[in-house]
Amino acid sequence: MITLAEENYLKAILSISLNSDGKVSTNAIAGEIGTSAASVSDMLKKLQDKKLVKYKKYKGVSLTKKGNSFATSVIRKHRLWETFLVNNLNFDWGEVHYVAEQLEHIKSEELVDRLDAFLDCPKFDPHGEPIPTKDGKIPTTNTIPLNKLSEGTNGKVMGVTLDEKPFLDYLTKLNISIGTEIKLLEKISFDQSISIKIGNTKQHISNDVAKHLLIKTN
Amino acid sequence: MITLAEENYLKAILSISLNSDGKVSTNAIAGEIGTSAASVSDMLKKLQDKKLVKYKKYKGVSLTKKGNSFATSVIRKHRLWETFLVNNLNFDWGEVHYVAEQLEHIKSEELVDRLDAFLDCPKFDPHGEPIPTKDGKIPTTNTIPLNKLSEGTNGKVMGVTLDEKPFLDYLTKLNISIGTEIKLLEKISFDQSISIKIGNTKQHISNDVAKHLLIKTN
DNA sequence: AAAAAAGTTTAGACATGTCTAAAAATTTAG
DNA sequence: CTAAATTTTTAGACATGTCTAAACTTTTTT
CATH class of the missing domain: 2.30.30.90 (Ferrous iron transport protein A (FeoA))
Incomplete structure (x- = not known):
C-alpha cells in the first residue's frame, strides 16, 4: 500500500521532471514539498525499496514505470476534483488547490471513474492543465x-x-x-x-x- | 489541529453513546474502531488533554461539548458525502461506506457548506439516517x-x-x-x-x- | 588541482499511533 | 466478602515521517 506522503513525493518528482528533463535532485524535491533535504533522502530510499523510483546516492532520482503511473494517477485525481469544485460547487479557481490536495489522496478507483463520467470526461481542468486519462495519457495542446x-x-x-x-x-x-x-x-x-x-x-x-x-x- | 485518528475516536464514542446511554467503555471503543484496548487507553489520555473528552481511569469516557461538536461534524460530512455518492455518482447504497469514511476527513468548511448546498441541504442520507445541520442539530423522525x-x-x-x-x-x-x-x-x-x-x-x-x-x- | 562552496546523506532525536505482555483495578461469582 | 474473571492501564517496543547537526560527495572557483 502506498502512503499519502509517498504519493506526494512521487507527484513532486513527476512535476519537477516535467519542467526540467533528466534526474531530479534532492533539493528540488525538498523545495517542492516544503521539507528538508534530509527527509527527502530518507524517503527516496523507501521509494527505491518499493520500486517506485530509480535512485543513486548523490546522483538524483527518476520515476520507474510504476512510480510514474502512481504519480500520474494522483495528478489525474487532483485535476478531476478541481474541475468538480469549480464547475459544480462554484469555487473560485484560486481556492481549489488546498482542497484538491486532500481529495487527490482518496483511495477508490471506482470513485475516480464515476467522478470522471459525472464531469463528462473533461480533458482540461479549470486552470487549463491537461487531465491524464485513466490509462495515463496526457492530452496535449499546441500552446x-x-x-x-x-x-x-x-x-x-x-x-x-x-x-x-x-x-x-x-x-x-x-x-x-x-x-x-x-x-x-x-x-x-x-x-x-x-x-x-x-x-x-x-x-x-x-x-x-x-x-x-x-x-x-x- | 485534530488528527484523522482523533476524529475516528470521537466519532466512535458518539456512535456508541447514541446506542447506549452513559459512559462509554474502553473495550467498546476498541471493538468499534477495530484496535486494542491499550491503544484506546493511550488515545483517551490525548483526547482528554485536548479537552475533547471527559475521562476518568477505569470509569469510562464521555464527549465534552467541543468533542461532541467535532464528532457530529464528522458524521455530517460522512452522510453528505454518502448522499453525493449515491445521488450523483450512482453508487449503490452498500458501496459508499468505505469511500465516505475517507471523504469525511477532508478539512474545509467551505467544501462542506458548498456540498450541502449542491445537494439541496438534504435532511437524510441514502440509508435514511439523519444528516446533522451545520450547527449540530440532528433531524428527528417518528420511526x-x-x-x-x-x-x-x-x-x-x-x-x-x-x-x-x-x-x-x-x-x-x-x-x-x-x-x-x-x-x-x-x-x-x-x-x-x-x-x-x-x-x-x-x-x-x-x-x-x-x-x-x-x-x-x- | 587544491580549496571553497554547494548539495546530499547519515546519525540521532522526536511525535504519532499502533502493538503485545504484564500489572493493576473493577466487577462478578461462589 | 474473598476469589476468580474481566476490564483497563502501564511499560516497552515498533513503524512512519519528520527534524537538526554533522559528515561526506560533488561541483565550482581560483
Whole structure:
C-alpha cells in the first residue's frame, strides 16, 4: 500500500521532471514539498525499496514505470476534483488547490471513474492543465508560454501552469482568465518583463508571470 | 489541529453513546474502531488533554461539548458525502461506506457548506439516517425499529441504522429499500425472529436484521 | 588541482499511533 | 466478602515521517 506522503513525493518528482528533463535532485524535491533535504533522502530510499523510483546516492532520482503511473494517477485525481469544485460547487479557481490536495489522496478507483463520467470526461481542468486519462495519457495542446511569444503576436490564454492562490488572484486582478485574448506589445530585454494588451487596456507584467501563461496563437 | 485518528475516536464514542446511554467503555471503543484496548487507553489520555473528552481511569469516557461538536461534524460530512455518492455518482447504497469514511476527513468548511448546498441541504442520507445541520442539530423522525412493532402492523421503511455492505446487500436481496412497505405478520418468541410481508411475498428475518430497520407506521 | 562552496546523506532525536505482555483495578461469582 | 474473571492501564517496543547537526560527495572557483 502506498502512503499519502509517498504519493506526494512521487507527484513532486513527476512535476519537477516535467519542467526540467533528466534526474531530479534532492533539493528540488525538498523545495517542492516544503521539507528538508534530509527527509527527502530518507524517503527516496523507501521509494527505491518499493520500486517506485530509480535512485543513486548523490546522483538524483527518476520515476520507474510504476512510480510514474502512481504519480500520474494522483495528478489525474487532483485535476478531476478541481474541475468538480469549480464547475459544480462554484469555487473560485484560486481556492481549489488546498482542497484538491486532500481529495487527490482518496483511495477508490471506482470513485475516480464515476467522478470522471459525472464531469463528462473533461480533458482540461479549470486552470487549463491537461487531465491524464485513466490509462495515463496526457492530452496535449499546441500552446506556448507567453514569454516565448514574439512582439506583435496575438493569442488566447489556454491555461496556466501554476496553481497558487496569490498568482491566480493576481491574474483575476489583471482580468486574465482562460479564454482571454492577449496581444504581446513589447519585451523588455533588461528584465524580460513584457507589455501586453488585454481588450483595450495595456498592462505590464514580469517574466515570472508570463512564463506561467499558456497561449495559443491566432 | 485534530488528527484523522482523533476524529475516528470521537466519532466512535458518539456512535456508541447514541446506542447506549452513559459512559462509554474502553473495550467498546476498541471493538468499534477495530484496535486494542491499550491503544484506546493511550488515545483517551490525548483526547482528554485536548479537552475533547471527559475521562476518568477505569470509569469510562464521555464527549465534552467541543468533542461532541467535532464528532457530529464528522458524521455530517460522512452522510453528505454518502448522499453525493449515491445521488450523483450512482453508487449503490452498500458501496459508499468505505469511500465516505475517507471523504469525511477532508478539512474545509467551505467544501462542506458548498456540498450541502449542491445537494439541496438534504435532511437524510441514502440509508435514511439523519444528516446533522451545520450547527449540530440532528433531524428527528417518528420511526421505530421493526422488531418493536406489534403483530399485524403496517409500515414503511424510513431508514436503516447499520451501514455495512453485507447487511445492505442482504436487504437488497430481500427487496427492501427506503420506502418499502412492510407488514409485520408474526413474532417468534423463541429467538425474536419475525415474519413479514413485502408486496405479496412472505419473508422471515432475524431480530438482528429487524432491529436495524426503522419503520414509520401507517 | 587544491580549496571553497554547494548539495546530499547519515546519525540521532522526536511525535504519532499502533502493538503485545504484564500489572493493576473493577466487577462478578461462589 | 474473598476469589476468580474481566476490564483497563502501564511499560516497552515498533513503524512512519519528520527534524537538526554533522559528515561526506560533488561541483565550482581560483
